Amino acid sequence: MIPLHVQAVSKTFHPPKRPKVEALKNVSLKLEAGKIHGLLGPNGAGKSTLIGMISGTLIPDVGSIEIFGVDILKQVRNAKMLMGVVPQEITVEMAFTVREVLYYFSGMYGVPVKERNPRIDAVLAELDLTDKAEERARNLSGGMKRRLMIAKAILHKPKFLILDEPTAGVDVALRQRIWQLVRRLNAEGTTILFTTHYLEEAEQLCDSITLINHGKVIREGNLKELQKEFAQNTIHFELFDTSVEHLPKVKAVGVEFEYPLVDLEADMHAITSHYNGNLKSIKSGAASLETIFLELTK
Protein backbone atom coordinates (compact mmCIF):
# COMPACT_ATOMS: atom_id res chain seq x y z
CA MET A 1 0.00 0.00 0.00
CA ILE A 2 1.29 3.44 -0.88
CA PRO A 3 1.08 5.75 2.13
CA LEU A 4 0.75 8.85 0.03
CA HIS A 5 -0.07 9.36 -3.60
CA VAL A 6 -0.45 12.96 -4.75
CA GLN A 7 -1.46 13.35 -8.37
CA ALA A 8 -1.17 16.58 -10.34
CA VAL A 9 -2.36 18.86 -7.57
CA SER A 10 -2.62 22.63 -8.02
CA LYS A 11 -3.75 25.31 -5.64
CA THR A 12 -4.24 29.02 -6.17
CA PHE A 13 -5.17 31.32 -3.30
CA HIS A 14 -7.41 34.32 -3.95
CA PRO A 15 -6.95 36.56 -0.94
CA PRO A 16 -9.57 39.35 -0.94
CA LYS A 17 -8.29 42.57 -2.52
CA ARG A 18 -4.84 41.05 -3.06
CA PRO A 19 -3.22 39.49 -6.08
CA LYS A 20 -3.79 35.76 -6.38
CA VAL A 21 -1.04 33.38 -5.30
CA GLU A 22 -0.31 30.24 -7.26
CA ALA A 23 0.95 28.26 -4.31
CA LEU A 24 1.22 24.88 -6.04
CA LYS A 25 1.44 23.99 -9.71
CA ASN A 26 0.83 20.48 -10.88
CA VAL A 27 2.57 18.75 -7.99
CA SER A 28 2.79 14.97 -7.86
CA LEU A 29 4.35 12.91 -5.14
CA LYS A 30 4.49 9.26 -4.21
CA LEU A 31 5.91 7.96 -0.94
CA GLU A 32 7.29 4.55 -0.25
CA ALA A 33 5.95 2.79 2.82
CA GLY A 34 8.11 2.71 5.92
CA LYS A 35 10.48 5.41 4.76
CA ILE A 36 11.37 8.88 6.03
CA HIS A 37 10.73 11.48 3.40
CA GLY A 38 11.81 15.11 3.48
CA LEU A 39 9.84 17.87 1.81
CA LEU A 40 12.27 20.71 1.32
CA GLY A 41 12.13 24.15 -0.17
CA PRO A 42 12.65 27.81 0.64
CA ASN A 43 10.12 29.96 2.54
CA GLY A 44 6.91 30.28 0.59
CA ALA A 45 7.71 27.34 -1.70
CA GLY A 46 4.35 25.73 -1.01
CA LYS A 47 5.29 23.02 1.50
CA SER A 48 2.64 23.85 4.08
CA THR A 49 0.03 24.29 1.38
CA LEU A 50 0.78 20.81 0.12
CA ILE A 51 0.67 19.41 3.65
CA GLY A 52 -2.63 21.20 4.27
CA MET A 53 -4.16 19.45 1.27
CA ILE A 54 -2.73 16.08 2.24
CA SER A 55 -4.07 16.41 5.76
CA GLY A 56 -7.52 17.40 4.52
CA THR A 57 -7.64 20.98 5.78
CA LEU A 58 -7.34 22.56 2.33
CA ILE A 59 -9.08 21.57 -0.89
CA PRO A 60 -6.96 21.39 -4.03
CA ASP A 61 -8.25 23.16 -7.13
CA VAL A 62 -7.42 20.13 -9.24
CA GLY A 63 -5.72 16.81 -8.70
CA SER A 64 -6.22 13.93 -6.30
CA ILE A 65 -4.62 12.76 -3.09
CA GLU A 66 -4.79 9.27 -1.65
CA ILE A 67 -3.67 8.10 1.77
CA PHE A 68 -3.10 4.34 1.70
CA GLY A 69 -5.45 4.27 -1.27
CA VAL A 70 -8.15 6.29 0.50
CA ASP A 71 -9.15 9.47 -1.30
CA ILE A 72 -8.85 12.47 0.99
CA LEU A 73 -11.64 14.32 -0.82
CA LYS A 74 -14.11 11.49 -1.20
CA GLN A 75 -13.51 9.73 2.12
CA VAL A 76 -12.19 12.49 4.32
CA ARG A 77 -12.91 10.78 7.59
CA ASN A 78 -11.31 7.44 6.76
CA ALA A 79 -8.29 9.13 5.28
CA LYS A 80 -7.82 11.43 8.26
CA MET A 81 -7.92 8.49 10.64
CA LEU A 82 -4.80 7.06 9.01
CA MET A 83 -2.71 10.17 9.54
CA GLY A 84 -1.11 12.10 12.33
CA VAL A 85 -0.36 15.72 11.52
CA VAL A 86 1.86 18.26 13.25
CA PRO A 87 0.99 21.61 11.66
CA GLN A 88 3.64 24.28 11.28
CA GLU A 89 1.62 26.83 13.21
CA ILE A 90 1.65 26.29 16.96
CA THR A 91 -1.85 26.59 18.40
CA VAL A 92 -3.02 25.84 21.91
CA GLU A 93 -6.32 25.65 23.66
CA MET A 94 -6.71 28.44 26.16
CA ALA A 95 -8.73 26.58 28.73
CA PHE A 96 -7.17 23.15 29.04
CA THR A 97 -4.21 21.45 30.66
CA VAL A 98 -1.71 19.45 28.64
CA ARG A 99 -3.34 16.21 29.72
CA GLU A 100 -6.83 17.45 28.89
CA VAL A 101 -5.75 18.63 25.45
CA LEU A 102 -4.30 15.19 24.71
CA TYR A 103 -7.18 13.34 26.30
CA TYR A 104 -9.88 14.93 24.17
CA PHE A 105 -7.85 15.20 21.01
CA SER A 106 -6.97 11.51 21.00
CA GLY A 107 -10.62 10.78 21.73
CA MET A 108 -11.54 12.49 18.51
CA TYR A 109 -9.31 9.97 16.74
CA GLY A 110 -11.17 7.15 18.40
CA VAL A 111 -8.65 6.21 21.11
CA PRO A 112 -10.76 4.38 23.73
CA VAL A 113 -11.19 6.14 27.08
CA LYS A 114 -9.24 3.66 29.15
CA GLU A 115 -6.28 3.63 26.82
CA ARG A 116 -5.91 7.38 26.71
CA ASN A 117 -4.12 8.11 29.97
CA PRO A 118 -1.56 5.31 29.69
CA ARG A 119 -0.71 6.42 26.15
CA ILE A 120 -0.55 10.06 27.21
CA ASP A 121 1.85 9.21 30.04
CA ALA A 122 4.12 7.25 27.73
CA VAL A 123 4.24 9.95 25.06
CA LEU A 124 4.78 12.74 27.57
CA ALA A 125 7.66 10.82 29.10
CA GLU A 126 9.23 10.32 25.72
CA LEU A 127 8.92 14.00 24.93
CA ASP A 128 10.16 15.05 28.35
CA LEU A 129 6.90 16.75 29.28
CA THR A 130 5.82 14.55 32.18
CA ASP A 131 6.06 17.27 34.80
CA LYS A 132 3.97 19.59 32.63
CA ALA A 133 1.04 17.21 32.31
CA GLU A 134 -1.23 19.19 34.62
CA GLU A 135 0.00 22.59 33.46
CA ARG A 136 -2.25 24.80 31.38
CA ALA A 137 -1.17 24.31 27.78
CA ARG A 138 -0.99 28.01 27.08
CA ASN A 139 1.57 28.45 29.87
CA LEU A 140 4.11 26.18 28.19
CA SER A 141 7.20 27.59 26.54
CA GLY A 142 7.37 27.67 22.75
CA GLY A 143 9.43 24.50 22.48
CA MET A 144 7.15 22.70 24.92
CA LYS A 145 4.10 23.71 22.92
CA ARG A 146 5.78 22.32 19.82
CA ARG A 147 6.31 19.02 21.61
CA LEU A 148 2.70 19.04 22.74
CA MET A 149 1.69 19.37 19.07
CA ILE A 150 3.82 16.32 18.29
CA ALA A 151 2.28 14.37 21.18
CA LYS A 152 -1.19 15.17 19.82
CA ALA A 153 -0.28 13.77 16.42
CA ILE A 154 0.97 10.38 17.58
CA LEU A 155 -1.41 9.28 20.34
CA HIS A 156 -3.67 7.40 17.94
CA LYS A 157 -0.65 5.56 16.49
CA PRO A 158 -1.04 6.64 12.87
CA LYS A 159 0.64 4.65 10.09
CA PHE A 160 1.55 7.88 8.35
CA LEU A 161 2.95 10.85 10.25
CA ILE A 162 3.33 14.32 8.79
CA LEU A 163 5.46 16.91 10.55
CA ASP A 164 5.63 20.47 9.27
CA GLU A 165 8.81 21.96 10.77
CA PRO A 166 8.57 19.98 13.99
CA THR A 167 11.91 21.26 15.27
CA ALA A 168 11.53 24.96 14.57
CA GLY A 169 12.33 26.81 17.78
CA VAL A 170 13.36 23.69 19.66
CA ASP A 171 16.76 23.52 21.36
CA VAL A 172 19.49 21.13 20.24
CA ALA A 173 19.03 18.48 22.90
CA LEU A 174 15.29 18.30 22.41
CA ARG A 175 15.66 18.23 18.68
CA GLN A 176 17.69 15.07 19.13
CA ARG A 177 14.92 13.76 21.33
CA ILE A 178 12.28 14.50 18.72
CA TRP A 179 14.28 12.78 16.00
CA GLN A 180 14.85 9.82 18.26
CA LEU A 181 11.10 9.55 18.60
CA VAL A 182 10.57 9.90 14.86
CA ARG A 183 13.20 7.23 14.19
CA ARG A 184 11.57 4.87 16.66
CA LEU A 185 8.15 5.38 15.06
CA ASN A 186 9.71 4.82 11.68
CA ALA A 187 11.43 1.65 12.84
CA GLU A 188 8.02 0.42 13.98
CA GLY A 189 6.71 0.88 10.46
CA THR A 190 5.37 4.44 10.40
CA THR A 191 5.93 6.33 7.18
CA ILE A 192 7.17 9.85 7.85
CA LEU A 193 6.83 13.02 5.79
CA PHE A 194 8.44 16.11 7.23
CA THR A 195 9.66 19.56 6.37
CA THR A 196 12.56 21.40 7.93
CA HIS A 197 14.87 24.26 7.23
CA TYR A 198 17.70 22.54 9.09
CA LEU A 199 19.24 20.71 6.19
CA GLU A 200 21.71 18.71 8.29
CA GLU A 201 18.64 17.26 9.93
CA ALA A 202 17.18 16.21 6.62
CA GLU A 203 20.54 14.83 5.60
CA GLN A 204 20.75 12.63 8.67
CA LEU A 205 17.18 11.39 8.63
CA CYS A 206 15.78 11.19 5.13
CA ASP A 207 15.71 8.22 2.85
CA SER A 208 14.41 10.40 0.08
CA ILE A 209 13.54 14.02 -0.54
CA THR A 210 11.32 16.19 -2.65
CA LEU A 211 12.55 19.66 -3.34
CA ILE A 212 9.94 22.25 -4.23
CA ASN A 213 10.31 25.87 -5.21
CA HIS A 214 7.74 28.40 -6.39
CA GLY A 215 5.06 25.75 -6.11
CA LYS A 216 6.74 23.23 -8.38
CA VAL A 217 8.63 20.03 -7.71
CA ILE A 218 12.13 20.69 -8.95
CA ARG A 219 13.85 17.54 -7.82
CA GLU A 220 13.00 14.35 -6.04
CA GLY A 221 14.44 11.02 -5.22
CA ASN A 222 16.81 9.09 -3.10
CA LEU A 223 19.05 11.37 -1.08
CA LYS A 224 22.19 9.27 -1.51
CA GLU A 225 21.84 9.26 -5.27
CA LEU A 226 21.25 12.96 -5.36
CA GLN A 227 24.37 13.52 -3.32
CA LYS A 228 26.37 11.24 -5.54
CA GLU A 229 25.27 13.23 -8.54
CA PHE A 230 26.65 16.36 -6.97
CA ALA A 231 29.45 14.52 -5.21
CA GLN A 232 32.58 14.50 -7.27
CA ASN A 233 32.61 18.14 -8.03
CA THR A 234 33.21 19.92 -4.74
CA ILE A 235 36.10 20.76 -2.44
CA HIS A 236 35.14 21.81 1.09
CA PHE A 237 37.43 23.84 3.30
CA GLU A 238 37.35 25.87 6.51
CA LEU A 239 39.31 28.98 7.36
CA PHE A 240 40.55 30.55 10.59
CA ASP A 241 39.96 34.05 9.32
CA THR A 242 36.99 34.20 6.99
CA SER A 243 37.20 37.89 6.16
CA VAL A 244 39.91 37.54 3.56
CA GLU A 245 39.83 37.98 -0.16
CA HIS A 246 38.52 34.81 -1.78
CA LEU A 247 39.27 33.01 -4.97
CA PRO A 248 36.67 33.86 -7.64
CA LYS A 249 34.78 30.53 -7.62
CA VAL A 250 34.62 30.12 -3.81
CA LYS A 251 31.17 29.96 -2.20
CA ALA A 252 30.39 30.25 1.52
CA VAL A 253 28.12 27.47 2.83
CA GLY A 254 27.50 27.80 6.54
CA VAL A 255 30.88 27.93 8.26
CA GLU A 256 32.43 26.13 5.33
CA PHE A 257 33.54 27.20 1.90
CA GLU A 258 33.12 25.24 -1.26
CA TYR A 259 35.05 25.24 -4.50
CA PRO A 260 33.90 23.53 -7.69
CA LEU A 261 36.24 20.68 -8.44
CA VAL A 262 37.59 20.14 -11.96
CA ASP A 263 41.09 18.79 -11.52
CA LEU A 264 41.77 17.57 -8.01
CA GLU A 265 45.51 18.26 -7.91
CA ALA A 266 45.39 21.65 -9.59
CA ASP A 267 42.40 22.86 -7.60
CA MET A 268 43.84 21.71 -4.26
CA HIS A 269 47.01 23.50 -5.10
CA ALA A 270 45.19 26.67 -6.05
CA ILE A 271 43.35 26.71 -2.72
CA THR A 272 46.25 25.81 -0.45
CA SER A 273 48.55 28.33 -2.04
CA HIS A 274 45.93 31.08 -1.91
CA TYR A 275 44.84 30.63 1.70
CA ASN A 276 48.05 29.18 2.98
CA GLY A 277 48.32 29.21 6.79
CA ASN A 278 44.75 30.46 7.10
CA LEU A 279 43.47 27.02 6.04
CA LYS A 280 41.92 25.08 8.92
CA SER A 281 40.76 21.99 7.02
CA ILE A 282 40.23 20.85 3.45
CA LYS A 283 38.58 17.85 1.83
CA SER A 284 36.98 16.82 -1.40
CA GLY A 285 33.81 14.76 -1.58
CA ALA A 286 30.06 14.62 -1.37
CA ALA A 287 28.21 17.86 -1.70
CA SER A 288 26.18 18.73 1.37
CA LEU A 289 22.44 18.86 1.05
CA GLU A 290 22.83 22.55 1.68
CA THR A 291 24.88 22.95 -1.48
CA ILE A 292 22.45 20.90 -3.50
CA PHE A 293 19.59 22.91 -2.09
CA LEU A 294 21.17 26.24 -2.87
CA GLU A 295 22.26 25.05 -6.28
CA LEU A 296 18.79 23.88 -7.25
CA THR A 297 16.77 26.73 -5.80
CA LYS A 298 18.88 29.60 -7.00
Added chain:
Amino acid sequence: MTYMWALYAREVKRFQKLWMDTVFSPIVSTVLYLSVFGIVAGGQMVGDVNYLLFIYTGLLAMNMVNSSFSNPTFALIIAKNTGSIMDLQLVPVQPWGIGIAYALAAVTRAFITIVIAVLFTGWFIPGLSLEHPLLLLLGMVLTGLEFGMLGVVFGMWSKGFESLTFMTTFIMQPMIFLAGVFYPIATLPAPWDTVSMFNPLHHNINLLRFAVTGYSDGNPWLSLAVVTVLGLMLFAGMHVSTARKIRSL
Protein backbone atom coordinates in the same frame (compact mmCIF):
# COMPACT_ATOMS: atom_id res chain seq x y z
CA MET B 1 -19.96 8.73 15.95
CA THR B 2 -17.95 7.88 19.06
CA TYR B 3 -15.33 10.39 17.96
CA MET B 4 -17.93 13.11 18.16
CA TRP B 5 -18.49 12.35 21.85
CA ALA B 6 -14.92 13.22 22.69
CA LEU B 7 -15.54 16.67 21.27
CA TYR B 8 -18.81 16.89 23.18
CA ALA B 9 -16.99 15.92 26.39
CA ARG B 10 -14.34 18.54 25.71
CA GLU B 11 -16.91 21.27 25.25
CA VAL B 12 -18.75 20.26 28.42
CA LYS B 13 -15.44 20.37 30.26
CA ARG B 14 -14.87 23.85 28.90
CA PHE B 15 -17.95 25.37 30.46
CA GLN B 16 -17.48 23.38 33.65
CA LYS B 17 -14.33 25.40 34.08
CA LEU B 18 -16.42 28.55 33.98
CA TRP B 19 -18.77 27.36 36.67
CA MET B 20 -19.63 30.78 38.00
CA ASP B 21 -20.58 32.16 34.59
CA THR B 22 -22.64 29.12 33.78
CA VAL B 23 -24.62 29.14 36.95
CA PHE B 24 -24.80 32.54 38.46
CA SER B 25 -25.18 35.02 35.66
CA PRO B 26 -28.52 33.57 34.49
CA ILE B 27 -29.77 33.44 38.08
CA VAL B 28 -28.80 37.02 38.68
CA SER B 29 -30.38 38.25 35.45
CA THR B 30 -33.58 36.30 36.12
CA VAL B 31 -33.86 37.66 39.64
CA LEU B 32 -33.25 41.22 38.46
CA TYR B 33 -35.90 41.06 35.75
CA LEU B 34 -38.34 39.40 38.10
CA SER B 35 -37.96 41.94 40.83
CA VAL B 36 -38.56 44.82 38.42
CA PHE B 37 -41.60 43.24 36.77
CA GLY B 38 -42.85 41.86 40.05
CA ILE B 39 -42.99 45.37 41.50
CA VAL B 40 -44.55 46.93 38.41
CA ALA B 41 -47.08 44.28 37.56
CA GLY B 42 -47.44 42.11 40.64
CA GLY B 43 -50.75 40.35 40.98
CA GLN B 44 -51.96 40.81 37.38
CA MET B 45 -53.14 37.83 35.38
CA VAL B 46 -52.59 36.61 31.82
CA GLY B 47 -55.50 34.30 31.15
CA ASP B 48 -55.46 31.88 34.08
CA VAL B 49 -51.79 32.45 34.69
CA ASN B 50 -50.22 34.83 37.15
CA TYR B 51 -48.23 37.48 35.31
CA LEU B 52 -45.14 36.79 37.37
CA LEU B 53 -45.26 33.13 36.32
CA PHE B 54 -45.83 34.23 32.72
CA ILE B 55 -42.66 36.29 32.56
CA TYR B 56 -40.74 33.81 34.69
CA THR B 57 -41.26 31.04 32.15
CA GLY B 58 -40.49 33.52 29.37
CA LEU B 59 -37.26 34.54 31.06
CA LEU B 60 -36.16 30.95 31.61
CA ALA B 61 -36.85 30.15 27.97
CA MET B 62 -34.90 33.24 26.96
CA ASN B 63 -32.02 32.14 29.17
CA MET B 64 -32.10 28.74 27.53
CA VAL B 65 -31.96 30.36 24.11
CA ASN B 66 -29.17 32.78 25.01
CA SER B 67 -27.10 30.22 26.78
CA SER B 68 -27.29 27.64 24.02
CA PHE B 69 -26.59 30.22 21.34
CA SER B 70 -23.64 31.87 23.02
CA ASN B 71 -21.83 28.72 24.20
CA PRO B 72 -20.75 27.43 20.77
CA THR B 73 -20.43 30.94 19.36
CA PHE B 74 -17.91 31.99 21.99
CA ALA B 75 -16.04 28.70 21.85
CA LEU B 76 -15.70 28.88 18.08
CA ILE B 77 -14.74 32.54 17.91
CA ILE B 78 -12.05 31.99 20.54
CA ALA B 79 -10.86 28.88 18.70
CA LYS B 80 -10.56 30.96 15.54
CA ASN B 81 -8.68 33.72 17.29
CA THR B 82 -6.22 31.36 18.95
CA GLY B 83 -5.93 29.15 15.88
CA SER B 84 -6.96 26.07 17.84
CA ILE B 85 -9.79 25.63 15.33
CA MET B 86 -7.03 23.73 13.48
CA ASP B 87 -7.85 20.80 15.76
CA LEU B 88 -11.32 20.63 14.28
CA GLN B 89 -9.89 20.82 10.79
CA LEU B 90 -7.59 17.87 11.39
CA VAL B 91 -9.70 15.36 13.30
CA PRO B 92 -11.73 12.64 11.60
CA VAL B 93 -15.13 13.93 12.72
CA GLN B 94 -17.75 14.78 10.09
CA PRO B 95 -18.86 18.40 9.90
CA TRP B 96 -22.33 17.61 11.22
CA GLY B 97 -20.71 15.66 14.07
CA ILE B 98 -18.62 18.68 15.01
CA GLY B 99 -21.69 20.90 14.94
CA ILE B 100 -23.86 18.50 16.92
CA ALA B 101 -21.13 18.02 19.53
CA TYR B 102 -21.05 21.79 20.09
CA ALA B 103 -24.84 22.07 20.04
CA LEU B 104 -25.27 19.20 22.50
CA ALA B 105 -22.73 20.72 24.84
CA ALA B 106 -24.79 23.91 24.62
CA VAL B 107 -27.96 21.99 25.45
CA THR B 108 -26.21 20.42 28.42
CA ARG B 109 -25.10 23.79 29.66
CA ALA B 110 -28.55 25.28 29.19
CA PHE B 111 -30.16 22.39 31.09
CA ILE B 112 -27.81 22.77 34.03
CA THR B 113 -28.35 26.51 34.02
CA ILE B 114 -32.13 26.23 33.97
CA VAL B 115 -32.34 23.53 36.61
CA ILE B 116 -30.14 25.47 38.99
CA ALA B 117 -31.94 28.73 38.27
CA VAL B 118 -35.28 27.08 39.04
CA LEU B 119 -33.95 25.53 42.24
CA PHE B 120 -32.85 28.95 43.42
CA THR B 121 -35.75 31.09 42.24
CA GLY B 122 -38.73 28.79 41.65
CA TRP B 123 -39.85 29.10 45.30
CA PHE B 124 -40.88 32.71 44.87
CA ILE B 125 -43.08 32.21 41.84
CA PRO B 126 -46.81 31.90 42.53
CA GLY B 127 -48.48 28.89 40.94
CA LEU B 128 -45.37 27.28 39.45
CA SER B 129 -46.20 23.74 38.43
CA LEU B 130 -45.38 21.42 35.55
CA GLU B 131 -48.32 20.77 33.21
CA HIS B 132 -46.63 18.74 30.45
CA PRO B 133 -43.28 17.37 31.66
CA LEU B 134 -42.45 15.29 28.59
CA LEU B 135 -43.28 18.13 26.27
CA LEU B 136 -41.08 20.36 28.38
CA LEU B 137 -38.18 17.94 28.03
CA LEU B 138 -38.70 17.69 24.28
CA GLY B 139 -39.11 21.43 23.96
CA MET B 140 -35.93 22.10 25.90
CA VAL B 141 -33.88 19.65 23.87
CA LEU B 142 -35.24 21.03 20.59
CA THR B 143 -34.81 24.65 21.62
CA GLY B 144 -31.32 24.10 22.98
CA LEU B 145 -30.26 22.17 19.88
CA GLU B 146 -31.81 24.71 17.55
CA PHE B 147 -30.05 27.68 19.06
CA GLY B 148 -26.93 25.65 19.70
CA MET B 149 -26.79 24.86 15.99
CA LEU B 150 -27.53 28.49 15.16
CA GLY B 151 -24.60 29.37 17.42
CA VAL B 152 -22.39 26.94 15.50
CA VAL B 153 -23.44 28.42 12.16
CA PHE B 154 -22.80 31.88 13.47
CA GLY B 155 -19.51 30.96 15.12
CA MET B 156 -18.30 29.39 11.90
CA TRP B 157 -19.10 32.41 9.75
CA SER B 158 -18.39 35.26 12.11
CA LYS B 159 -15.23 37.28 11.80
CA GLY B 160 -14.89 37.91 15.51
CA PHE B 161 -16.49 39.36 18.60
CA GLU B 162 -17.54 42.51 16.74
CA SER B 163 -19.92 40.52 14.58
CA LEU B 164 -21.23 38.86 17.72
CA THR B 165 -22.19 42.26 19.10
CA PHE B 166 -23.89 43.05 15.81
CA MET B 167 -25.81 39.79 15.89
CA THR B 168 -26.92 40.34 19.48
CA THR B 169 -27.99 43.95 19.01
CA PHE B 170 -29.66 43.77 15.63
CA ILE B 171 -30.99 40.25 15.48
CA MET B 172 -31.25 38.52 18.85
CA GLN B 173 -32.53 41.50 20.87
CA PRO B 174 -35.34 42.44 18.47
CA MET B 175 -36.26 38.77 18.18
CA ILE B 176 -36.46 38.48 21.93
CA PHE B 177 -38.43 41.69 22.14
CA LEU B 178 -41.05 40.40 19.71
CA ALA B 179 -41.13 36.89 21.12
CA GLY B 180 -43.64 37.43 23.88
CA VAL B 181 -41.23 37.02 26.75
CA PHE B 182 -42.67 39.91 28.74
CA TYR B 183 -46.25 40.06 27.49
CA PRO B 184 -48.71 37.99 25.47
CA ILE B 185 -48.28 38.88 21.82
CA ALA B 186 -52.04 39.26 21.39
CA THR B 187 -51.76 42.49 23.37
CA LEU B 188 -49.39 43.98 20.77
CA PRO B 189 -50.81 46.53 18.32
CA ALA B 190 -51.04 45.47 14.66
CA PRO B 191 -48.92 44.63 12.72
CA TRP B 192 -46.59 43.51 15.51
CA ASP B 193 -48.84 40.73 16.71
CA THR B 194 -48.72 39.16 13.24
CA VAL B 195 -45.02 39.84 12.87
CA SER B 196 -44.44 38.05 16.15
CA MET B 197 -46.08 34.90 14.82
CA PHE B 198 -43.36 34.78 12.19
CA ASN B 199 -40.67 35.22 14.80
CA PRO B 200 -39.22 31.74 15.26
CA LEU B 201 -38.17 32.53 18.80
CA HIS B 202 -41.78 33.18 19.77
CA HIS B 203 -42.55 29.53 19.12
CA ASN B 204 -39.73 28.30 21.32
CA ILE B 205 -40.84 30.46 24.18
CA ASN B 206 -44.50 29.68 23.66
CA LEU B 207 -43.82 25.95 23.55
CA LEU B 208 -41.77 25.97 26.73
CA ARG B 209 -44.24 28.20 28.53
CA PHE B 210 -47.14 26.03 27.47
CA ALA B 211 -45.33 22.93 28.73
CA VAL B 212 -44.88 24.51 32.15
CA THR B 213 -48.06 26.55 32.66
CA GLY B 214 -50.60 25.23 30.16
CA TYR B 215 -50.99 28.77 28.76
CA SER B 216 -50.34 29.30 25.08
CA ASP B 217 -50.26 32.29 22.75
CA GLY B 218 -51.82 30.58 19.75
CA ASN B 219 -51.71 26.86 19.01
CA PRO B 220 -48.91 25.13 20.98
CA TRP B 221 -48.70 22.29 18.44
CA LEU B 222 -48.04 24.80 15.70
CA SER B 223 -45.18 26.03 17.86
CA LEU B 224 -43.87 22.49 18.25
CA ALA B 225 -44.05 21.99 14.49
CA VAL B 226 -42.26 25.26 13.78
CA VAL B 227 -39.50 24.45 16.29
CA THR B 228 -39.02 20.97 14.82
CA VAL B 229 -38.92 22.13 11.22
CA LEU B 230 -36.52 24.94 12.03
CA GLY B 231 -34.34 22.49 13.91
CA LEU B 232 -34.09 20.27 10.84
CA MET B 233 -33.34 23.21 8.59
CA LEU B 234 -30.65 24.40 10.95
CA PHE B 235 -29.14 20.94 11.03
CA ALA B 236 -28.67 21.08 7.27
CA GLY B 237 -27.40 24.66 7.43
CA MET B 238 -25.00 23.78 10.19
CA HIS B 239 -23.57 20.81 8.32
CA VAL B 240 -23.01 22.85 5.19
CA SER B 241 -21.49 25.83 7.02
CA THR B 242 -19.18 23.65 9.06
CA ALA B 243 -18.09 21.65 6.03
CA ARG B 244 -17.34 24.82 4.09
CA LYS B 245 -15.64 26.67 6.89
CA ILE B 246 -13.64 23.88 8.38
CA ARG B 247 -11.71 23.50 5.15
CA SER B 248 -11.14 27.10 4.24
CA LEU B 249 -10.45 28.91 7.48
